[in-house]
Amino acid sequence: MAVKRTSREGRTLRWLVIVPIVGAVLDDMAYVVLIAGQPEHPPDIFTVPFVAAFIALMAGLLALSLGGSPLAVRLRPALRAGAAAGLIVLGVLGAFSIGLPLLVAGFVATGAAIRTLAGGGFPAVALEVAAAVLTVALLVVGFEVTARVIVCPPYGGSSGGTWPGIVTHGFTWECSGGRLHSS
Numbered sequence: 001m002a003v004k005r006t007s008r009e010g011r012t013l014r015w016l017v018i019v020p021i022v023g024a025v026l027d028d029m030a031y032v033v034l035i036a037g038q039p040e041h042p043p044d045i046f047t048v049p050f051v052a053a054f055i056a057l058m059a060g061l062l063a064l065s066l067g068g069s070p071l072a073v074r075l076r077p078a079l080r081a082g083a084a085a086g087l088i089v090l091g092v093l094g095a096f097s098i099g100l101p102l103l104v105a106g107f108v109a110t111g112a113a114i115r116t117l118a119g120g121g122f123p124a125v126a127l128e129v130a131a132a133v134l135t136v137a138l139l140v141v142g143f144e145v146t147a148r149v150i151v152c153p154p155y156g157g158s159s160g161g162t163w164p165g166i167v168t169h170g171f172t173w174e175c176s177g178g179r180l181h182s183s
Contacts, residue, residue, distance in 0.1 A: 016112035020105035081128035082135040084109035
């Protein structure tokens, strides 16, 4: 017997979505303030905006899942699972800085995603898994791309670093006199 999804959800389930939204938004704001308050900006100038936008996207996916339109109701499992996976993976990667609140938000969102599955059967599970995989792939690709865009400061001095890569081979870079050298 199939259970038809409705646009109405219980109060507990809605709170399991609202709490990670608030947590992710607050963590995102703290991250941006923390980075903006640092005297020097990192040479991989697009990584910070990517991470901030990714966190905002995860909060946005959760917020969209609260909608009552037929499309939002159909996509709830995917929206919640994708956001949960993104928050958990980013939380693990950022465990020593902004990660703990993201992990908590991700675990709570996982609870909401699991409760949303009730009566959905295999199609809903497949949709959740696909959304989680796509979200994590977006995160990995975003890191791979933004870590490789290095902008050296125009003033003198030198700096350098290494990116180990997540799925691609890593690279080493050095800024010297405003010029980038990488290998």
